[in-house]
Amino acid sequence: MSNRRPSMVERRSSINEYSTQYEDSRVSSPIPHLAGLEKPLPETIPEEVDVVIAGTGLVESILAAALSWQGSNVLHIDSNDYYGDSTATLTINQLIKWVERVNKGLINNYKNAMLYFPNNTELEYQNLIQSKDYGIDLTPKILFAKSDLLSLLIKSRVYKYLEFLPLSSFHFFENDNFEKMNNSKKNIFINQSISLINKRSLMKFIKFSINWENSLEIWNDYKKKSIKEFLQDKFKLELNQINELIFAIGLCNNDTISTPEALTRIKRYLISFDVYGNFPVMYSKYGGAGEISQGFCRSAAVAGTTYKLNTKILNYDPISKIAKLSDNSKVKINEKLIISSTQSTSFLSSSTSQTTTASYEIQRLTVIVKKSCSEWFENNESSAIVVFPTNSLKSGNKFAVQAIIMGENTEITSSNTTVWYLSTIETGDQGRADLESALESMEKSILRESKNFEEPEILSQSIKFGDDVNNNFKSGEKLQYLLKFYYIQSTSLPHSGVVNTSQYRRKNSTTSTTFNDDVLFSSLPSSEISYDGIITSVKLLYELISGSDDDFFDVDFEDEDEQDDNNLSGFNNDSSINDQINSKSINDDDNNEDDEVIDSEAVEFADDMEL
Missing domain, CATH: 3.50.50.60 (FAD/NAD(P)-binding domain)
Incomplete structure (x- = not known):
């Protein structure tokens, strides 16, 4: 074996x-x-x-x-x-061998692979490379609750081999601060930085985006224009709201993306919310x-x-x-x-x-930090998304930097450690500079937020995630990195x-x-x-x-299920997400039927967004 x-x-x-x-x-x-x-x-x-x-x-x-x-x-x-x-998904030992093979030219479409173990003793290093508690994804991804892959996982019953966990915490970096995304009606209501007029405009856009394809008269003139122009002209949204929609909800690489494509991406998030719970995204444990x-x-x-x-x-x-x-x-x-x-x-x-x-490049930087980073996670969750919009970093990034944060409950890392996956489509030295700049901002933020969590409860609840009050924060604490892993991946697929x-x-x-x-x-x-x-x-x-x-x-996998249930009765987990997926899959083998159910739920959710 x-x-x-x-x-x-x-x-x-x-x-x-x-x-x-x-x-x-x-x-x-x-x-x-x-x-x-x-x-x-x-x-x-x-x-x-x-x-x-x-x-x-x-x-x-x-x-x-x-x-x-x-x-x-x-x-x-x-x-x-x-x-x-x-x-x-590789162990540390496998990762070392992978880097060696890449740099010998033995693996196509990867280059400049670097693996660094900073400040580890020889014993710590040996324990790290021999451990199977770590699983590093070469291509880290998240799964939207409304997606064709999840539909296939349900139809094929492959989801029974997996265990899924929720991800609802999205943060975006702006003006040297991290902002937690307003991903619910309640959050929009209580956000004092948004005026009542802008709240109405934001709600209006969210309702429109659920069925944007059927409102051609609103967006047709912007078919070949950027989503930024569209949001400014048609909905009069402010820049920070535009960035949140484009980069955090849409997960776009830049704000020049076409209006139809950006609307497709934004809708993807909205119709995925509340399908299996109060989150739009999930991921599989163990990799x-x-x-x-x-x-x-x-x-x-x-x-x-x-x-x-x-x-x-x-x-x-x-x-x-x-x-x-x-x-x-x-x-x-x-x-x-x-x-x-x-x-x-x-x-x-x-x-x-x-x-x-392979005409396109993706630069990736993966680090393991010796810190739980629970400040970035929602209650009972162990992951988060952090995005850096264009021109938000000291490096002057022209493209977004996206980061997936995975904590110990994801089972890809050991206790009290976290894996950060950073990526950008920027090329050359600028791409690496953007990744390093994003990493520096994340390190500063998590140390600052850790200190906030130690303050009295009334103080920690009175400030937003990364508010201006903390801009001048300086900590004597240093974030300990167990591993830094950088590489360039090529692809033949366009970024859009x-x-x-x-x-x-x-x-x-x-x-x-x-x-x-x-x-x-x-x-x-x-x-x-x-x-x-x-x-x-x-x-x-x-x-x-x-x-x-x-x-x-x-x-028809029902006959196969009977045999599988006999053989795998002890294998399926008790997680609520898998239970919900299982209940939805019983009568929803027809994918089109399933789409109609989820879409109608999303529309009802949008109709409730009145101010």
Whole structure:
């Protein structure tokens, strides 16, 4: 079995007991199993399959499950010794090896990887790199409660392999202060910095944005203009409110984004609120995209997909349709070969430049701090979003810096530590300067807010998060960093248009290579902080393989559920979110039906926003 960080499912005592029994009952196999959830594994790679998929990233894992449930015989391999590929969740030890491979040019589309362990003793360093309490996401993302990925997780029952936690705390940085977003009617009412006239304007816009597509007369003249112009001209909103809508609610990279795209992003937040609780966003414990990838791999394995790690494609003959693998085995491919760009091999290098060119960059800075950072979280939560709008940093940032904060209850970090994921689409030295400037502001803020929480209750409740009263705060305390991790990720996907399905399809319709029509490339992870665009990427590949996406996960999973419930009775968690997802999934297998229910709830929520 591969040396990887145990997933959430594998950490449960019931799965450990089952896995032990499973290991004892099976013969040695070169194919790593996934927590013993599959049927007994074959001892050898099949000689002939319909589809080979190289790379176990999120797109590839969903595709493998979709094809397997549709009836295709799939071989799913990965050159790494862990699942997730470019969307993996790695231990510190795995991260060290990953950085070494990137800097040797062995992993495509990543560069300038740096890993730093400041101020650690040798013992602390050894404990850190050997610990499996830490799980660092290469592509950290959040999941909106109203999204196509969550709909698929419900329909496919893959959500049963996962555990979700809420995220409702959004902060944005402006005028050298952190502001907590007004994400409810109550917060807007009690915010004394907003005049009554502006409160009415803000409520008016929120009501409009729920069904903005049906109010063409309001926004049509701004179709090719920026959202900032639209909000200023049509709703007379002030700059801080505009920034909050664009950068915190819309999670846009800049304020020049087109009005239709920004409205789509803002609506995404609003219709996700109160679907499963008083929050718009959730995330999976024990890791993000890497954990969800493993969930779909389990689903694919149950449907018959064969898995093998530490294996890559050495060559492919388009005439005989035979691929040679690094373990010296050969497999005939009847239909398609799908390759993740990070798994690309030399025999394809001359033929893929036109279709896999990574034209866009994402700079990422991940740190682990020795502090709980609970001041940033809502009650009973362990995560937050922090955004830095354009021109809000000392570095003069032209693009937003976005940060996802994950505390110890996310199970990706140890007690009293927190992981900060920062990212920007800015390029070159400016991008790194923006990240460092944002990190400096966050450090100053959390030390200041920690001091506030120690003050008498009447004082701590009388000031806003990061109010001007604290601007001159200076602390003798230093924030201890256990790890700093920087790298540049390339992508072939534009930074805009991801949330608009039709626009995304137009921009990313070409995925085949000039080498042969039987060879397809999956798209690289985008800069989008959410999972939007993932399902569209999968369906584009699925259509090229199957001819259409009409039967995409068109499976009645109720029969499978009966068998799963017998085998996994002890595996499902008791979290309220999963319980609500389960109750919604019982009668909502039709995705369109589910959309109507959620949309109507959102409209009612908006209608209640009268002042």
